Amino acid sequence: MQKKDADYEMLKKLIHQKLGFNCEQYKDSHFKRRIDVRLRATNSKTYGEYVACLQTDRNEFPELMETLTVNVTNFFRNPEVYDVIEKQVLPAIIKAKSTGLRSIRIWSAGCSIGVEAYSIAMLLKHLLGDDFKRYSIKITGTDIDKESLARAQRGVYSRMEVKDVRPAFLNKFFTKEGNDYVINDELKKITQFKKQDLISGPKMSGFDAVFCRNVTIYFEKELQEKLYMDFYNALSKDGFFVMGKTETLLGPSKDTFKPFNSKERIYQK
Incomplete structure (x- = not known):
């Protein structure tokens, strides 16, 4: 050598x-x-x-x-994806949970500083309105970077990071402190952030939706195939998987997931 x-x-x-x-x-x-x-x-x-x-x-x-x-990250990145999530994906999950335990579980894998997890939290609060408290909602963000997770937990963001948040959401879900924007406690209560290595960490399960966007592009093909099946297995029946716009299902996952909106890379178990 x-x-x-x-x-x-x-x-x-x-x-x-x-x-x-x-x-x-x-x-x-x-x-x-x-x-x-x-x-x-x-x-x-x-x-x-x-x-x-x-x-x-x-x-x-x-x-x-x-x-x-490091990755470029801000709220509601790729608004066209969030549009489908707001109008179709989350309503389908809410409808399926409208009786019984009313428990909604969502995983943001490779969550970085938490903007994706909080973006989903805002949409759920917006869609559920007064019914929000009748649901048990837990959004879990995982990452391997401790600094990013600490920032996610603090929930403090710059003007640049919130630039794509609609004004009504900015007023409703954030408190302005100096030049910073702080996520309100109601959304913090339904989110948790923890260190998790997608590759060698323990497997997770029981989710209604898994978001893993622009994370697997950095991995070798064999690992991507394995991860997509891990995400498949992490989902409950009819659960949704949302991947990045430049990513493609590979290996066995191509045949196990069914397309929900292929253009926006959203699939269903």
Whole structure:
């Protein structure tokens, strides 16, 4: 093995040890692109130099984690998807739950700073109106990045992050504090955020909808196939799966999910 390759392997091992981040499942090209951002930032010419930097500068690991998990995120991203969710997906779930326990369970996988989970929470509150309290609603956001999860729990967002929130929702569901917008307690009560590795973490189940958008694009094909079946198994009967616009069902999941709205990448169990 050439020294460059050995250094790269050493770097991946170090990241796994220190950050619990499984580099092996990511496409090499994507992974290297993210790593190169930190090489440039630390003036490291090689992977070996960057390993040395990580071993001497304890502030570099958080920076690296941020770079590895960063994604552009704001409320109601891809409004056309949320339009179908508001007008068709959530009403179907609510209708199916209108008797009995009235329990609604939704999973936002790879939730980052929580904007997707809270976007869904706003729509549910809006659709249910006065009936909201008659339902037991739990929206679970999971991610591997502790910083993002802490932000999701705080529920404090910038003007840029709330730019696509409709004005009525902004007035109703947020409190303005200085330049920040804070999610109200009613929505915080129905959301929970926890650390979960989609790849090696425990399997989850019992959901009426699973959202995993623009997360699997970074994974190798075999892993994507496995994850899509994990999501299938995480759903209750007739549950919905919402994926990213650039993602496609692969392997067995192609035949097990039925299309609900293929254009917006929404499928049903």
